[in-house]
Every structure is written in C-alpha cells, then in structure tokens.
Amino acid sequence: MESAIAEHLKCPRTRHRRIEDDYAPPYPAWSARAPQAIGQVVMGFFGVQSRGRELHGRACAALMNIVRGFASPDGPGHHDLAHHVDADGYDNMVAIAYWDDPARFERWCAAPDIDDWWRSDERVTEGIGYFREIAMPRVEHYETLFNTPDRAEGVGVVMGGMSTDIQEHAYWGSMRDRIPLSQTDAMTPTGTRTVLGGRPAPGQRVRIGGHENVAMIRSGQEWTETQGQERTLYLEDMEPVLREGMDFLRDQGLGIGCYSNRYMQHIDAGGEPLQKSFGLSFWRSLADMERWAESHPTHVAIFGSFMRYVQALNFQLQLRVYHEVSVLKPDEQRYEYINCHPRTGLLNGLPA
Amino acid sequence: MESAIAEHLKCPRTRHRRIEDDYAPPYPAWSARAPQAIGQVVMGFFGVQSRGRELHGRACAALMNIVRGFASPDGPGHHDLAHHVDADGYDNMVAIAYWDDPARFERWCAAPDIDDWWRSDERVTEGIGYFREIAMPRVEHYETLFNTPDRAEGVGVVMGGMSTDIQEHAYWGSMRDRIPLSQTDAMTPTGTRTVLGGRPAPGQRVRIGGHENVAMIRSGQEWTETQGQERTLYLEDMEPVLREGMDFLRDQGLGIGCYSNRYMQHIDAGGEPLQKSFGLSFWRSLADMERWAESHPTHVAIFGSFMRYVQALNFQLQLRVYHEVSVLKPDEQRYEYINCHPRTGLLNGLPA
Numbered sequence: 001m002e003s004a005i006a007e008h009l010k011c012p013r014t015r016h017r018r019i020e021d022d023y024a025p026p027y028p029a030w031s032a033r034a035p036q037a038i039g040q041v042v043m044g045f046f047g048v049q050s051r052g053r054e055l056h057g058r059a060c061a062a063l064m065n066i067v068r069g070f071a072s073p074d075g076p077g078h079h080d081l082a083h084h085v086d087a088d089g090y091d092n093m094v095a096i097a098y099w100d101d102p103a104r105f106e107r108w109c110a111a112p113d114i115d116d117w118w119r120s121d122e123r124v125t126e127g128i129g130y131f132r133e134i135a136m137p138r139v140e141h142y143e144t145l146f147n148t149p150d151r152a153e154g155v156g157v158v159m160g161g162m163s164t165d166i167q168e169h170a171y172w173g174s175m176r177d178r179i180p181l182s183q184t185d186a187m188t189p190t191g192t193r194t195v196l197g198g199r200p201a202p203g204q205r206v207r208i209g210g211h212e213n214v215a216m217i218r219s220g221q222e223w224t225e226t227q228g229q230e231r232t233l234y235l236e237d238m239e240p241v242l243r244e245g246m247d248f249l250r251d252q253g254l255g256i257g258c259y260s261n262r263y264m265q266h267i268d269a270g271g272e273p274l275q276k277s278f279g280l281s282f283w284r285s286l287a288d289m290e291r292w293a294e295s296h297p298t299h300v301a302i303f304g305s306f307m308r309y310v311q312a313l314n315f316q317l318q319l320r321v322y323h324e325v326s327v328l329k330p331d332e333q334r335y336e337y338i339n340c341h342p343r344t345g346l347l348n349g350l351p352a
Numbered sequence: 353m354e355s356a357i358a359e360h361l362k363c364p365r366t367r368h369r370r371i372e373d374d375y376a377p378p379y380p381a382w383s384a385r386a387p388q389a390i391g392q393v394v395m396g397f398f399g400v401q402s403r404g405r406e407l408h409g410r411a412c413a414a415l416m417n418i419v420r421g422f423a424s425p426d427g428p429g430h431h432d433l434a435h436h437v438d439a440d441g442y443d444n445m446v447a448i449a450y451w452d453d454p455a456r457f458e459r460w461c462a463a464p465d466i467d468d469w470w471r472s473d474e475r476v477t478e479g480i481g482y483f484r485e486i487a488m489p490r491v492e493h494y495e496t497l498f499n500t501p502d503r504a505e506g507v508g509v510v511m512g513g514m515s516t517d518i519q520e521h522a523y524w525g526s527m528r529d530r531i532p533l534s535q536t537d538a539m540t541p542t543g544t545r546t547v548l549g550g551r552p553a554p555g556q557r558v559r560i561g562g563h564e565n566v567a568m569i570r571s572g573q574e575w576t577e578t579q580g581q582e583r584t585l586y587l588e589d590m591e592p593v594l595r596e597g598m599d600f601l602r603d604q605g606l607g608i609g610c611y612s613n614r615y616m617q618h619i620d621a622g623g624e625p626l627q628k629s630f631g632l633s634f635w636r637s638l639a640d641m642e643r644w645a646e647s648h649p650t651h652v653a654i655f656g657s658f659m660r661y662v663q664a665l666n667f668q669l670q671l672r673v674y675h676e677v678s679v680l681k682p683d684e685q686r687y688e689y690i691n692c693h694p695r696t697g698l699l700n701g702l703p704a
Contacts, residue, residue: 016367018525020540020639026647172524172646173370188372287372294524295378297663300656308649 004031004166004178009140013183018173027315028165031178032144032156034100040138041155042099043218043326044076045280049129049340051090059128060271063093065117067269070097074108077158082264082278083271087250088341090129094264096218100158102136124205129340133282135216135326135333142326143178145169153322154218172294175325176286187327189213189285193259193346200347202339208346210333214259215286219323220278226318233312234319238305245298246279253281254349257288282346286327356383356518356530361492365535370525379667380517383530384496384508386452392490393507394451395570395678396428397632401481401692403442411480412623415445417469419621422449426460429510434616434630435623439602440693442481446616448570452510454488476557481692485634487568487678487685494678495530497521505674506570524646527677528638539679541565541637545611545698552699555691560698562685566611567638571675572630578670585664586671590657597650598631605633606701609640634698638679 001024003010034041046066050059063081070076076097083093099105108114117123123130144155149162156162168177176182191211198206221242223234242263249261259282266276283289293299310317326332335346342352353376355362386393398418402411415433422428428449435445451457460466469475475482496507501514508514520529528534543563550558573594575586598615605613611634618628635641645651662669678684687698694704 016538018370019643020538020637023639023643170647171643186368186372285372287375291375291523295522295659297656297660300652300659304649304652304656307647307652311649 001167002164004143004145004163004168005180005183006033006163008036009180011180011183015182015184015186017168017177019168019171019177023167023171025167025170027170027310029169030146030149031163031166032146032152032159033161033163034139034159035161038100038139038159040102040136041142041158042076042102042105043135043137043155043216043324044097044099044105045131045133046095046097047129047131047133047345048093049090049131049344050127055128056091058126059091059093062126062128062130063095066095069114069117070095072108072111072114074104074111076105076108078154080154081267081269083267083273084262084264086262086343088343090341092262092344093267094262096154098155098158100160105136123338124203126339129202129344130338131340131345132334132336133345134335135328137326137328137332140180141328141332142324143175144322144324145175145178146322147317148320151320153220153320154324156322156324173290176290179286179325179327181327187213187215187286191330193350195350199352200337200342200350201352202341204337204339206337206340206347208335208337208350210328210330210335210346212330213285214328214333215283215289215325216281216328217283217289217323217325218278218280220276220321222276222320224275225320230313230318233309238302238309241298241301241305242279245296245302248296248298249279249281249292256292257284258292259283260345260348286325353519354516356495356497356515356520357532357535358385358515360388361532363532363535367534367536367538369520369529371520371523371529375519375523377519377522379522379662381521382498382501383515383518384498384504384511385513385515386491386511387513390452390491390511392454392488393494393510394428394454394457395487395489395507395568395676396449396451396457397483397485398447398449399481399483399485399697400445401442401483401696402479407480408443410478411443411445414478414480414482415447418447421466421469422447424460424463424466426456426463428457428460430506432506433619433621435619435625436614436616438614438695440695442693444614444696445619446614448506450507450510452512457488475690476555478691481554481696482690483692483697484686484688485697486687487680489678489680489684492532493680493684494676495527495532496674496676497527497530498674499669500672503672505572505672506676508674508676525642528642531638531677531679533679539565539567539638543682545702547702551704552689552694552702553704554693556689558689558692558699560687560689560702562680562682562687562698564682565637566680566685567635567641567677568633568680569635569641569675569677570630570632572628572673574628574672576627577672582665582670585661590654590661593650593653593657594631597648597654600648600650601631601633601644608644609636610644611635612697612700638677
C-alpha cells in the first residue's frame with residue numbers, strides 16, 4: 001500500500017491528513033500515475049449545444065468536426081464523447097479530451113485549422129452553440145481514483161501508469177488528502193467568476209475567468225460488465241439515487257456553491273449510448289463539494305449503498321467507478337461559450 | 353454562532369479543523385458549557401449484572417442500593433438508569449452518574465458506607481456481578497452535542513449551561529473538531545489495556561487499566577415527544593438501522609477497535625422502560641470510531657436518514673438526540689469488574 005500522493009510530489013506537511021498512519025481501507029483502490037516529467041495536464045470539454053430534432057444533424061456534424069481536429073499531431077492523447085439533455089431542454093454533446101502537456105495543447109489550439117474555425121463568426125450564427133471549458137491543473141492540483149487498476153479513464157489514460165493500492169480512500173476527506181497541494185494548503189476560494197468578454201446570453205461569444213481554487217470533478221461509472229444481482233443493484237438501487245443527486249445539483253446547486261452539474265452518458269462515434277456515465281461539476285471550492293457530498297441525503301445514500309454493495313459482493317465488483325478532481329488556479333481555467341444559453345456551464349448564475 | 357470549543361479552552365492551533373471558517377451548518381446544534389472553574393468531570397457507569405429471572409430481584413435491589421448511595425453529600429449531580437441484555441444473555445442494569453468535580457467523586461468513593469460495600473467479599477459471592485467503569489475526562493478531553501438547547505442530558509446536566517448554536521457539527525470529523533485537545537493533538541492511541549489485578553473471569557475481582565487515548569461515546573435519543581409521521585419514521589425507519597449498527601458493534605466490534613458496545617434503554621426507578629435509549633461504547637481510538645461511523649453501512653444509513661429526516665421535517669424535530677464523546681488518558685480511566693462474565697465492558701477480548 002502506498003500514498004495516493006506520488007513520491008516525487010510529497011513535501012514537508014503543514015497540514016495533516018484525516019487518517020492515522022496505520023489506517024487500512026476496507027477495500028482497495030488505485031490512483032493514476034504519470035512520469036515525473038509531466039508537470040501539468042489539460043482536460044478539455046469541447047461542447048456542442050442544440051435544441052430540437054431539426055438541429056440534431058448539424059450538432060452531430062459539428063461534434064464530428066471537433067473530433068476530426070483531435071487527429072492532428074498535437075491533438076489529445078485520449079478523448080471520450082458524451083451527451084446529456086440539460087435543465088433547459090438543450091442537447092449537449094461534449095468531446096472530452098486530455099493532453100499530458102499544455103504546450104502541445106496550446107500548439108493544437110493555435111493551429112490554423114482549429115483556431116480559424118473556432119474564431120469564425122459563423123460559429124455565432126449557425127443556430128447551434130459551442131463551448132470550450134479547459135482545465136489545466138498542474139500535477140499538484142488534482143487527484144484520480146479508480147476501483148480497478150487494469151483500465152484507466154479520463155486523465156488517467158494520458159498519465160499512462162497506475163499506483164499500487166493506495167491508503168487515502170474510503171473515508172470522507174480522502175479526496176482532499178489525495179491532492180498533493182493539501183499537504184500545505186487549505187485550498188480556500190477567493191474572488192469570483194468574471195466575464196472577460198461578451199455577455200452571458202445567446203448570440204454572444206463569452207469568455208469567463210475562473211477564480212482561485214475552483215473545484216472540478218468528473219465522477220464516472222461503467223456497468224457494461226455487470227450481471228445478475230450486481231446489475232440490478234446498480235440499475236435499480238444506486239442509479240436512481242445517483243440521478244436524484246445529480247438533478248439536485250443541476251437544479252439547485254448554485255445555492256450551495258455548485259456552479260454547474262452535468263450528468264452525462266457516454267456515446268460512441270455513431271452517437272449510440274454506451275453503458276458508461278459520469279457527473280461533471282464545477283464548484284466554488286473543494287470545501288463546498290465536500291459539504292454537499294457529506295450531508296446531502298442523496299450522496300450520503302450513494303456512499304452508503306456503495307459501501308453495502310461492495311461488502312455484499314465481497315469486494316468483487318464488475319461495476320467500474322472512477323473520478324478525477326482538480327482544484328484550479330485562475331491560470332489553469334479557460335471558459336468560452338459561443339451562442340450558448342445563459343445557464344450553460346460556468347455561465348450559470350452570472351448576471352446577463 | 354460560536355465554536356463548540358469554549359472560549360477559555362481555545363489555544364494556538366497546530367492542527368486545522370476540517371471546515372473553512374465560513375462554514376455554516378445546515379441546521380443548528382448546541383454544546384453544553386460549564387463554568388471556567390470546572391476543570392474535570394466524572395462519568396461513572398455503575399453496573400449490576402445478572403442472568404435469569406430468579407436473580408432479577410436481587411439485581412434490582414443491588415441497583416437501588418447503588419442509587420441510594422448517590423444521595424450522600426458528595427454524590428453525583430445527576431444520574432440515569434438504563435438496562436440492556438448483552439450478547440451472552442445477561443441483564444445489565446447501569447446507574448450512570450456524573451460529577452463536576454473529581455475530588456467530590458473521590459470523597460464519595462472513599463466514604464465508608466460506599467467503600468466498604470464495594471470492597472466486601474460478599475460482592476464476589478452474591479451470584480450477581482458488579483462493575484464500575486469510571487471516565488474522568490478533563491474538560492479539554494471531551495465534547496457534547498445536543499439538537500435542542502433547552503434540556504441537557506448526561507454530563508451536560510452537571511455542566512449547567514449551554515452554548516449558543518455551534519459551528520462544528522453536521523459534517524464528518526466534527527466530533528474531533530469539537531474536542532478542545534484536537535487543536536494541537538491527533539489523539540493517537542498508544543499502549544494496550546492491561547489487567548491490573550485479578551483475572552478476567554467469573555468469580556473474580558478484576559481491575560483493568562486503560563491505555564492512552566481510549567475513546568468513549570454515549571450517544572442517545574429520546575422519542576417521548578414524537579408524534580405521527582416523525583414517530584413512525586423514528587421507530588420504523590431509523591431505529592431498526594440503529595439497532596443493526598449497535599448489534600454489529602456488540603458482536604463484531606473487536607475487529608475494528610470497538611472494545612465494548614451496549615445499546616441501552618433508560619428505565620425509571622421502578623424499572624419501567626422510558627422512551628429513551630443510547631449506545632455506549634469504548635474504542636481503541638477516536639480514529640477507529642470515526643472510521644466505523646463513516647464507512648459502516650448501518651451508520652452511514654443512520655446519518656443519511658437523519659439528514660433526510662431533519663430536512664423532511666423542516667428542522668422541526670420532536671426527537672431529541674445528543675451525545676458525549678471523551679478521549680481518555682490512562683489516569684482518566686478506572687475499570688473494575690466483580691464476578692462479571694469475561695465479555696463484559698473493557699474485559700471483552702482480554703485473555704482469561
């Protein structure tokens with residue numbers, strides 16, 4: 001067993017973990033590992049927003065165009081596709097792409113075919129919306145968690161490696177304890193989101209600046225390989241409670257520090273749904289996320305039923321779960337929205 | 353809103369709380385307050401153990417004798433009576449008594465009528481068992497929590513006062529954050545329980561020494577004033593889950609650091625059950641208690657259903673809940689058992 005914090009990211013502590021040194025988690029979990037040369041990663045959410053059947057084809061074509069752009073030499077090392085219908089009834093398709101090098105990402109962004117397309121005035125007038133939500137955490141600023149060591153998801157894929165089983169999991173506060181920065185920093189939020197350009201309204205190209213220590217989580221599950229009792233447990237017992245929690249955050253999250261929540265299902269390149277989903281949310285702070293997770297009945301129930309679930313199945317799950325959590329400095333965030341409705345992503349709750 | 357840690361017990365921190373300074377709990381709670389002159393309290397568990405109907409009268413008489421002893425001038429400021437049947441099928445009746453001054457407690461103990469009775473060889477041969485489990489925490493070493501400010505329980509009664517609503521509650525880790533010692537100390541356990549005299553077996557007078565940082569909790573609820581939906585919720589939804597958790601600790605607690613757990617119901621002076629109960633447990637450490645509370649499905653479910661419950665009732669509960677938690681130094685613990693079976697209290701798990 002090792003710490004979730006990679007050896008080269010350990011530093012003299014000014015803040016303690018929540019656990020004693022002899023803590024032994026009740027079941028194993030793993031964190032992704034990257035070579036020491038990797039100092040910063042990029043998690044890019046490239047969205048296409050549309051409303052109604054008649055714009056569906058146009059939206060799909062736009063998404064495919066974005067994905068084709070990933071194939072260039074400086075493109076991402078990994079990407080997923082996902083879809084959800086938001087509270088305003090819009091379809092949002094998102095290509096989620098990961099780079100292990102921000103310089104490569106910047107080159108990719110600046111390549112004429114990518115950049116010209118993104119800057120074109122046509123994007124504003126096509127009748128569909130676009131967004132880019134880019135998180136670029138330095139390796140001290142994020143953590144990952146997997147319930148199996150054999151197949152990574154998300155940023156774990158571009159990190160390329162996996163820890164042995166880790167100590168800091170299966171207790172409240174372990175998320176914070178896995179982030180290297182928590183060794184010395186409370187990750188307190190300061191400042192507010194700011195509109196850097198445009199107005200948060202349809203027909204606009206809007207850039208939003210994130211404040212200090214915005215927290216972001218992508219938390220996913222795959223039930224492809226579940227069978228029998230486990231499948232029933234997930235689909236009939238856990239998923240409805242998970243959905244209830246996700247709906248709460250989507251509809252009432254702002255009041256508790258959740259700027260945006262999307263409960264998304266993976267789709268394949270042909271748009272067909274896969275048996276994989278995730279919640280993606282942005283928060284004022286890691287503390288706000290912790291408070292919700294620990295006190296909202298739906299999330300406490302999710303945690304409780306997961307605990308019961310893994311014990312009932314004697315820790316032999318076919319359900320795959322993972323998450324990645326980042327706490328972001330202003331220079332690690334870049335949000336841009338083109339012709340999106342004003343409750344999209346980080347626009348949500350900003351004055352028009 | 354104020355800190356659960358009384359002003360005069362605050363000191364420069366070397367350890368942080370789990371919450372941000374701007375944390376606002378979702379519902380109010382209170383901590384008991386004592387005058388500054390009080391530096392240490394005594395929580396005494398005076399037990400009578402018997403098995404079978406035919407010894408019931410003798411056990412009741414013994415309990416009444418103990419209670420009569422409380423009436424002396426140096427007696428406790430408050431006491432309760434409670435009963436449970438343990439895993440070995442023994443009836444255990446306990447008088448739980450509180451002093452706000454250890455010197456008064458020592459004088460009470462040393463008074464000839466009390467001391468002679470306790471030391472008498474008759475206690476060993478009467479056919480029933482006796483125990484004294486005495487915790488004497490200094491005020492830095494314990495915390496209390498109440499969901500109403502108008503009526504204290506337990507040590508809160510002898511402390512005599514109540515805070516305004518406190519900040520450190522309704523999150524995992526708040527128990528630790530309410531203990532003044534947590535400002536500077538991880539409260540890590542060291543050492544083991546030791547047999548100071550006798551053998552842990554029936555027919556013996558056994559004294560047990562507690563190790564550094566044994567954690568003790570009395571966590572109670574009263575449903576006397578609940579009605580309608582709330583009463584049904586408590587009795588049919590919460591209580592069975594609570595009982596399941598209590599049974600787990602009683603039967604399988606040793607493996608996770610719980611030396612002893614008793615789920616007891618209050619009784620009146622005539623032995624009739626009241627609509628009040630509590631769990632009383634001793635642990636190797638506060639960390640072990642935290643880990644169980646946060647990961648055992650029954651306790652997570654209790655917490656989740658309590659959260660749902662208070663929100664469903666718009667925080668207007670008639671159910672009264674409270675707890676008191678101490679982390680004890682060796683000199684704050686005194687355990688003595690006379691003719692008790694070897695799984696009684698702190699004897700549990702010691703080699704015979």
